[in-house]
Amino acid sequence: MTKEGIPVIGDVSDGNESDRAWNYQTMDALRRHLGDLKELVYVADSSLVTGPNLKKMDSEGIRLISRLPANYATDAALKEKAWDDGSWKEAGVLSKRKDAAYRISSHEGILNGIWCRFVVVHSSKLEQRKEKTFEKELLREEEV
Numbered sequence: 001m002t003k004e005g006i007p008v009i010g011d012v013s014d015g016n017e018s019d020r021a022w023n024y025q026t027m028d029a030l031r032r033h034l035g036d037l038k039e040l041v042y043v044a045d046s047s048l049v050t051g052p053n054l055k056k057m058d059s060e061g062i063r064l065i066s067r068l069p070a071n072y073a074t075d076a077a078l079k080e081k082a083w084d085d086g087s088w089k090e091a092g093v094l095s096k097r098k099d100a101a102y103r104i105s106s107h108e109g110i111l112n113g114i115w116c117r118f119v120v121v122h123s124s125k126l127e128q129r130k131e132k133t134f135e136k137e138l139l140r141e142e143e144v
Contacts, residue, residue, distance in 0.1 A: 009033055019047035027056055037062050051112045058114045068111075068118065078107055082120040091121075100125035 001007055009029050013022065023044055031037055038061040042048070046067040057064055068075050082088065082105035091102040103122040108115065 019045070020050050020053065023048045023053050024056060027053075027060060027062065031060065041065060049111075054112050054114050072111070074109065074111055074118075078109075078118050078120050081105075081107060082122075088122065 009026070011029075027037075027042070030040065030042075034040070040062050042057065042062050042064045044064070044066050046069040048064065048066045049069055049072070056062075068078070070076075085105075087105045087107075088103040089105070091104050093101050101124045105120040105122075107118045107120065109118060110116070
């Protein structure tokens, strides 16, 4: 979509197509429809983040926003670094329900040979849920 919300391309799939492959093919379709992709910011879920997709985006000059999958060791390392260096910046409350406050920590690094800017996001709501889960696990272990 354009920044005005106008669809540029679209397709209908049977649901069995790999999201990773679909993202790769979509970049080719975008090139055919838009030509130069250097002004493009591609936003997608974590299935976008694969070696081939990142290399293609880098070679095309496409900027991206996505969630880094947890199966990358970089994910855990970035979270640990954010906690260790305490570089959090308050992002505030970002939802209408106002039930979670967010903090962010920005880092730079290399992923699959490509320079990236990473943003680690901390949610107060998620932290509360994790604390409850941890407490339940402790109780179960004490019972054993």
